[in-house]
Amino acid sequence: MNGLEHPALRTRRTFLTGAAAVLFAAACTETDDQTSDSAAVPPSTEGTVRATTTPATTQPSTDEDGAAATIAPITRELFAALSICTMTPSQTAGPFPNREQIDRRDITEGYPGHPLRLGIRVVDAACEAVPGAQVEIWHADASGDYSSYQDNGDGKDEGEGTTFLRGSQMADSDGIVEFQTIYPGWYGGRAVHIHALASVGGQEILTTQLYFDEAYTAAVYETGEYAQFGLPDTIWDDDRIIGDPATDGSGLVLTPAPTRLGDGTLGLINLGVPV
Numbered sequence: 243m244n245g246l247e248h249p250a251l252r253t254r255r256t257f258l259t260g261a262a263a264v265l266f267a268a269a270c271t272e273t274d275d276q277t278s279d280s281a282a283v284p285p286s287t288e289g290t291v292r293a294t295t296t297p298a299t300t301q302p303s304t305d306e307d308g309a310a311a312t313i314a315p316i317t318r319e320l321f322a323a324l325s326i327c328t329m330t331p332s333q334t335a336g337p338f339p340n341r342e343q344i345d346r347r348d349i350t351e352g353y354p355g356h357p358l359r360l361g362i363r364v365v366d367a368a369c370e371a372v373p374g375a376q377v378e379i380w381h382a383d384a385s386g387d388y389s390s391y392q393d394n395g396d397g398k399d400e401g402e403g404t405t406f407l408r409g410s411q412m413a414d415s416d417g418i419v420e421f422q423t424i425y426p427g428w429y430g431g432r433a434v435h436i437h438a439l440a441s442v443g444g445q446e447i448l449t450t451q452l453y454f455d456e457a458y459t460a461a462v463y464e465t466g467e468y469a470q471f472g473l474p475d476t477i478w479d480d481d482r483i484i485g486d487p488a489t490d491g492s493g494l495v496l497t498p499a500p501t502r503l504g505d506g507t508l509g510l511i512n513l514g515v516p517v
Contacts, residue, residue, distance in 0.1 A: 313502060316361040318371070318416040321512055327369040328491040329514035333451045333483055336437060338388040340380055340408050348422040349409035350503065354467045355384040355424030357506030359499065362452075362513045364417040364440060371417030372442065372517055378410035379421060381436040384467035386429035422502055425462050426454070428474035433481040434459050440515050448515045453478070453487040458496045462507070 321327075364375040382388050385398050389408060392401035400406075407426075411419040428434050433453060440448040456477060463473055478484055487493030491514055499508035 313500065316359075316418060316420055316508075316510070318363065318418065320361070320510060321363040321418070324495055324510060324512055326489070326491050326493075327365060327512040327514065329367055329516065330448060330450050330491045330511075331485050332449060333485075333492075335439065335449045338380065338391050338393060339437070339439070340378055340410075341390050342405075343378065344405055344409045345411070346409045347411055347420060348502075349379070349407050350422060350424055351406040353383050353406050353424060355427070356462050356466060356468070357501040357503040358423050358425045359501045359506065359508045360421040360423060360436070360494075361508065361510045362419055362438075363511075364413045364419070364513050364515055366515065366517050369512065369514070371413075371415070372515060373413055373415045373417055374442070375413040375417065375419075375515065376410060376441040377413065377419045377513070378408070378439045378441075379423075379436055380408040381423070381426040382429060383407055384424065384427040385471065386427040424503075425459075425468075425507065427468060427471065428476075430475055431482075432474075433476055433478050433484050434474055435484075438513070440513060442515070442517055447517060448513070450492060450513075451483065452509075452511060453484060453493050454509075455493070455496055458507075 360379070362377060364372040364377065366372055380388065383406060387393065387398050387400060389400060389404035389406040390402065392399055407423060409421060411421065413419045426434055426436055433456075435451045435453050438448075438450050438452055439446060440450075460473055462468060463471070478487065485492060491512065494509040494511050497508045497510075499506065501508075
């Protein structure tokens, strides 16, 4: 955990400005930090962000011999089963965008939290794949802190030189990119989110934010690193940046699933970009 220590009690961070993020998935078997992270479990099609059950506990996924279980790739069929495939709304990048491109799938750097396997399929207005799109994401850790910046919050505030929970990947032939990360923590004034930036041919074409179902988040926040911080102080209805994630294409479909870092959550989304 890179020597991380979280305070027993912590004043939540003061919101500075909006943030932008993108989650993506690569449908291929990984090696090293690009090892495919969790069994591909078909998401519920009853809603954009609803999960079928409560989050799983974070025990490592193993086979009968105790070795790491084989994790199935995320495939285009899983995205085809999602109930929404539309143009994703553009939203602010916020004050803490990436200072450098870090090409990697596992962005955790050992930071603690509920394992999250993020899969995104980059698509155009006709819901056709956009191969070769570059997707980068960044988000807060379990305590609500971003890497790379002194963000002037109370409690843990790691700054310049840190790179946790930031990374980029190129979409495969099916438009899919994938990240192994952890469930984001919260900070004051914002609903829980991940920032994302999509580029094609070196040109930035979409900056947005991806959102998490509130009931699912509440269940995650009862566990582990999150429990000491309680529930977010801002719900969807009170967030000044969020639209309607349940219908506008910015809400992740969340399903309990094994990941390379243990049992956690699979988050999927069709990311509609203007190409």
